[in-house]
Structure formats: structure tokens, C-alpha cells
Amino acid sequence: MKQAKMLTEQTTIQQKKPVIGVFSAGDPRIDDQSRERCRNIVKMVADTLADRVTTAEVVYSTILVDSERQADIVAQQFKEAGVSSLVCAPDTWAFPQLSVISLLAHFPKRTPINFTCGNSGPKPGVVFAHATNGAVTQSGILSHLNIGSWPDTGQNPVMTKETADSLVDWAYAAATYQAMKGRRVVVFGHDSMGMETALAHILPTRNIFGLEITRLDMKLLADMLNKQAYNKEEVKALRAWCDKYVKKIELRNDDDSQKLNTSLAMYLIVRDLLKDLNAVGGGFMSQLEWGSDPRGIPLPVADAMESFFNSTFDHNGTKPVMPFATEADVQGLLTMLFFSQLTGGNPPLFMDFRKVWEPKEITEVAKQLGVPLTGATIWEQKGFFDGNNSGSAAFDWAAKPGASVEEIMSRVTFPLQDFGYFPGGGNSVTFLTPGGIEGVVGRLGYNAISGMFSLIWDEAVTLDLPDTLATKVCNTTNREWPHTFVSTKYASMYEFKQYGPANHNHMVWNLPVARLQYWMDFTNVLSVAPWAARPVLVEGVDRSVPLLYLQNGGENATKLMLNGR
Known part of the structure; x- marks a missing residue:
């Protein structure tokens, strides 16, 4: 009697990166020299991805897909290698149905596929790319076309930087889309302070992103603190690290010191819980029950814990970012999670959309303070908003990208919290935050009418203000919280303050716009950038619009039709 095969009873999990498979279609009538050039191009494309994309593994096949037989063979190779995203790099004419379409039949309908080719004339792979992209698109499948450039002749052509950049952005987006499937975030508590925009939309998050939301009660954390269920020696090591590196820690007495230690112990407890659950992010409700409701026993704030999670280091050295949202803001958490993944792990910024300073208002304040006006600064011309919230700000944002831990922490202080709001x-x-940091600012939102997520976003840069003006701005809100002065590239401050989807906003540095747009294509997230000053297409910045959108009434119209399919 034939018996089933028993798998090993392993007790650990090794998280694997998504795999991108690179191949080329071919034509059996083409000469051997051209076929060899095709194989070399496949390797060149695969090596480019492997060298520049840190969040995915890359494999390639030297079998040219001439017909259905080769399509079946390459598909089997790719499936055995765990391939979940496809790149076709053609250099000659081939037949779409006999090659790529037959290969695609082996993969789920929403598998990311990219056609990258040179704009070659001799045996036109570009003709094949257009033909196949059109064929795939007419069946309702999303595909991306990257008509780039590499030499028409020679056995070992090399793609241009612009071609590679477009492909790399696509690959990061595809890897982020696939990497989050089956992963989870852990949120302590329920939706904080009745913030409906922070709700954990569990089913849509699962169905759209493939991401689970594990919910734990804050009582578990309170109990573990009370039981001292943490490594006391490590708490001492973390406290010693803070004493050494934090510029100033405000403490009045031993009770304040013990409360800081409790906050640091919270970091270690939650860190271990997230590790046990293989989580990729987290959030903590805090208000009101944890530290603000005098009917209970208010406990110390979680600000330091949240900042450590979002940072690229702690007392043990360099570590991966663990996106973590204050006030159990799940939409904020998702935004930071995807922003960070798309950049390969850059630290996210969590901030209140606290106060918008339009040009007229900030220049009036500057005049009152005697600050000279030149009319040449961004804050005079466009204004800015003060990103300011008690928790979740990564320490990294205290200095410019690439700064040392010592430099970062020399700009960080730990003041006592406002006891009126946080009696614990x-x-x-x-x-x-220093000026000159460029990135993307935005926030995911969800709407019950469409059943879809949207992202309101813009390119942005952080600003420096004259010292007296910066002090005035900080004191206008909460001086004891992190401050980042952000000015958007296209949105006016009037537009940005009116169109914010919630009271929180988020930023990450070095996120190419095209990469973000590719990701919104894969996840079917609506792109909301209704700024009057932004062109429909910014060449060299935006990704080229997929043919699927052009043929179905535009990007958002197509996404609405695709919803739920």
C-alpha cells in the first residue's frame, strides 16, 4: 500500500525572501549567435536585480521559451525555486501565446510580471514585448512594460542605468507585495480614543495585503510587567545604554527613574512577544486605559519603547526596523510597514498632523521675532507642517541618513511626560529633525463604500528654521515631543491640510515615487495625489502607466473595477 510522505516536525521557522524569476522568450528559427545573446541578457538582467535588490532572491533560466514545451519546463523550474514574480527580458521576436502566455498559465492571475527590453531593431524584442504586454493586458491581467535601452549589437550588452532603475523599483515593489503575504502585525489594545481612522480593518487587510492582525490585550503586558517577566540584567544594560547615549534624561527622583526602567522593560517584553509570533510590525494603544485613566492604575508611557522599535539600532547594536504605531493606529502601522519595506528597511516616521504653517502665518511670526526674511526659503514660499507626536518617532530621524548612533542620540532627550495627560x-x-531629508509623506486610509484602501501622498522634504523661529513653533504644540518640519513638493499647505485622511501622517526617506506606484498597482491601492501643481505624468519620476489602466478608463477607474476580483 502506498503511503503518504510525512514532513519533518521542525519547531522553528526560517523566513525566506520572495523569489524573482528571470527568463526570455525565443524563436526556434533564430540563429545560435542571437540565442546566445538572449541567454547573456537574461543573466545580465538577473545579476542586476540580485546586486541591487536586498529584499528578494533572484533566479534565472537559460532555457529560451520557444514554445509550450519550454514554457512548461521553465514554469516548473521557477515553481520549484519558489518564484512568485516574473521578469521577461526578450531580445528577439517570439510568439506570445506559445511562450509567455503558456508560462503564465502556471502562476496565479495576480503574479507580478515585468517586460524589460532594449529598444532594439535587428531582431526586435521590443516588438515582442509590446505584443505580449497587449495580449496579457486584454485578458485583464496587470503587467508592466519597461522599454529601456541596451546596445543593439554585441554578445554581452549592458542595460542603461535608467533601464535598471525602473526594473529595480518594480522588483522592490513586487517583493514587498509578495513578502507580506502570510505575515502578521501584533496590536496591543483596541482602537485608541475612539479614533475610527485607526481601526484594524481585519478582513480587508487580510484579503488585500495578505497580512494578519494579531490582537493582544494590554492586560498581558501589564501582567508581565507586574510579574517581572523579563531579563532584569538586560533592562540594566538597556538603561546603561540610555544613560550613556541619550543627551539628557529628565528625572526628579527614584520613582521617575523606576518608571523609565519600566518603560524600557516594556520594550524587551514586547520585542520577545513579537519575535515569538514572527511579527513584522506592531502597535500599542496606550490611551486611555494604560496610562491616562485615573479610575485604574495609570502606568508609564510607552514612548521610548515605540521609538526603539522604529529605529535601526538599540543597546544590542544594529537591528532591523520593526514598524510600530502609537495609539494602536493600524492604518499608520500599515503605512510605515509598507514604506519601510519598499526602501529595504529605512526607518519610518510617525507623527501627528499637528499644525500647518502656511506662508502668510509663519512669515508674520518671523517678523514678530525679528527673523530676517529673504523670500528664498521653502518655509517662506510654501510653508510647512509640524509633525509632532508623543510616540513612535524613530531615533534615526534626529539626524540625517547615515549618521552614527552617537551623533543621533546626542540630539535626543527624554523629558518627563505631561502628567495632565499621562498621570502614569x-x-x-x-x-x-534636521532639514534636507527627502522622501515620501503620506498615509493609508480605508473606505467602506469602495471596500478599498487608498494612499494620500506626496514627495516631501524636511526643513530647518532659524533657531528662534523653530523654538516658537515647537512651543506652540508640545515641546517635549519630537518635531519634524515637513514641506510637500506639489501639495500646497492649504491642499494638504484639507485632504489629510486622519490626524496622523508618516514619512520615510529615499523612497522612489515609481517604486511606490508599482506597489499600489500590485495591491490595488487607490493613489490619491490631487495636487493642482502636480502633472499627470512626471517623466523620470513616475512609473509608466500600465496599459491595463489606459484601456479601462484610467488608473483609479480600473482599480475600482478590479476590486474583489
Whole structure:
């Protein structure tokens, strides 16, 4: 009697990166020299991806897909290698149905596929790319076309930087889309302070992103603190690290010192819980029950814990970012999670959309303070908003990208929290982000009418203000919280303050716009950038619009039709 095969009873999990498979279609009538050039191009494309994309593994096949037989063979190779995204790099004419379409039949309908080719004339792979992209698109499948450039002749052509950049952005987006499937975030508590925009939309998050939301009660954390279910020696090591590196820690007495230690113990407890659950992110409700409701026993704030999670280091050295949202803001958490993944792990910024300073208002304040006006600064011309929230600000944002831990933490202080709002006490985290950091600012939102997520976003840069003006701006809100002065590239401050989807906003540095747009294509997230000053297409910045959208009434119209399919 034939018996089933028993798998090993392993007790650990090794998280694997998504795999991108690179191949080329071919034509059996083409000469051997051209076929060899095709194989070399496949390797060149695969090596480019492997060298520049840190979040995915890359494999390639030297079998040219001439017909259905080769399509079946390459598909089997790719499936055995765990391939979940496809790149076709043609250099000659081939037949779409006999090659790519037959290969695609082996993969789920929403498998990311990219056609990257040179704009070659001799045996036109570009003709094949257009023909196949059109064929795939007419069946309702999303595909991306990257008509780039490499030499028409020679056995070992090399793609241009622009061609590679477009392909790499696509690959990061595809890897992020696939990497989050089956992963989970862990959120302590329920939706904080009745913030409906922070709700954990469990079913849509699962169905659209493939991401699970594990919910744990804050009582578990309170109990573990009470039981001292943490490594006491490590708490001492973490406290010693803070004493050494944090510029200033405000403490009045031994009770304040113990509350800081409790906040640091929270970091270690939650860190271990997230590790046990193989989580990729987290969030903590805090208000009101944890530290603000005097009917209970208010506990110390979680600000330091949240900042450590979002940072690229802690007392043990360099570590991966663990996107973590204050106030159990799940939409904020998802935004930071995807922003960070798309950049290969850059630290996200969590901030209140606290106060918008339009040009007229900030220049009036500057005049009152005697600050000279030149009319040449961004804050005079466009204004900015003060990103300012008690928790979740990564320490990294206290300095410019690439700064050392010593430099970053020399700009960070731990003042005592506002006891009116947080009677449980403890220390907040504060710093002033330097100007000149460029990135993307935005936030995911969800709407019940469409059943879809949307992202309101823009390119942005952080600003420096004259010292007296910066002090005035910080004191206008909460001086004891982190402050980041952000100006958007296309949105006016009037537009940005009116169109914010919630009271929180988020930023990450070095996120190419095209990469973000590719990701919104894969996840079917609506792109919301209704700024009057932004062109429909910014060449060299935006990804080229997929043919699927052009043929179905535009990007958002197509996404609405695709929803639920």
C-alpha cells in the first residue's frame, strides 16, 4: 500500500525572501549567435536585480521559451525555486501565446510580471514585448512594460542605468507585495480614543495585503510587567545604554527613574512577544486605559519603547526596523510597514498632523521675532507642517541618513511626560529633525463604500528654521515631543491640510515615487495625489502607466473595477 510522505516536525521557522524569476522568450528559427545573446541578457538582467535588490532572491533560466514545451519546463523550474514574480527580458521576436502566455498559465492571475527590453531593431524584442504586454493586458491581467535601452549589437550588452532603475523599483515593489503575504502585525489594545481612522480593518487587510492582525490585550503586558517577566540584567544594560547615549534624561527622583526602567522593560517584553509570533510590525494603544485613566492604575508611557522599535539600532547594536504605531493606529502601522519595506528597511516616521504653517502665518511670526526674511526659503514660499507626536518617532530621524548612533542620540532627550495627560508618568522622547531629508509623506486610509484602501501622498522634504523661529513653533504644540518640519513638493499647505485622511501622517526617506506606484498597482491601492501643481505624468519620476489602466478608463477607474476580483 502506498503511503503518504510525512514532513519533518521542525519547531522553528526560517523566513525566506520572495523569489524573482528571470527568463526570455525565443524563436526556434533564430540563429545560435542571437540565442546566445538572449541567454547573456537574461543573466545580465538577473545579476542586476540580485546586486541591487536586498529584499528578494533572484533566479534565472537559460532555457529560451520557444514554445509550450519550454514554457512548461521553465514554469516548473521557477515553481520549484519558489518564484512568485516574473521578469521577461526578450531580445528577439517570439510568439506570445506559445511562450509567455503558456508560462503564465502556471502562476496565479495576480503574479507580478515585468517586460524589460532594449529598444532594439535587428531582431526586435521590443516588438515582442509590446505584443505580449497587449495580449496579457486584454485578458485583464496587470503587467508592466519597461522599454529601456541596451546596445543593439554585441554578445554581452549592458542595460542603461535608467533601464535598471525602473526594473529595480518594480522588483522592490513586487517583493514587498509578495513578502507580506502570510505575515502578521501584533496590536496591543483596541482602537485608541475612539479614533475610527485607526481601526484594524481585519478582513480587508487580510484579503488585500495578505497580512494578519494579531490582537493582544494590554492586560498581558501589564501582567508581565507586574510579574517581572523579563531579563532584569538586560533592562540594566538597556538603561546603561540610555544613560550613556541619550543627551539628557529628565528625572526628579527614584520613582521617575523606576518608571523609565519600566518603560524600557516594556520594550524587551514586547520585542520577545513579537519575535515569538514572527511579527513584522506592531502597535500599542496606550490611551486611555494604560496610562491616562485615573479610575485604574495609570502606568508609564510607552514612548521610548515605540521609538526603539522604529529605529535601526538599540543597546544590542544594529537591528532591523520593526514598524510600530502609537495609539494602536493600524492604518499608520500599515503605512510605515509598507514604506519601510519598499526602501529595504529605512526607518519610518510617525507623527501627528499637528499644525500647518502656511506662508502668510509663519512669515508674520518671523517678523514678530525679528527673523530676517529673504523670500528664498521653502518655509517662506510654501510653508510647512509640524509633525509632532508623543510616540513612535524613530531615533534615526534626529539626524540625517547615515549618521552614527552617537551623533543621533546626542540630539535626543527624554523629558518627563505631561502628567495632565499621562498621570502614569514616564519619559517621552524628543528631538528636532534636521532639514534636507527627502522622501515620501503620506498615509493609508480605508473606505467602506469602495471596500478599498487608498494612499494620500506626496514627495516631501524636511526643513530647518532659524533657531528662534523653530523654538516658537515647537512651543506652540508640545515641546517635549519630537518635531519634524515637513514641506510637500506639489501639495500646497492649504491642499494638504484639507485632504489629510486622519490626524496622523508618516514619512520615510529615499523612497522612489515609481517604486511606490508599482506597489499600489500590485495591491490595488487607490493613489490619491490631487495636487493642482502636480502633472499627470512626471517623466523620470513616475512609473509608466500600465496599459491595463489606459484601456479601462484610467488608473483609479480600473482599480475600482478590479476590486474583489
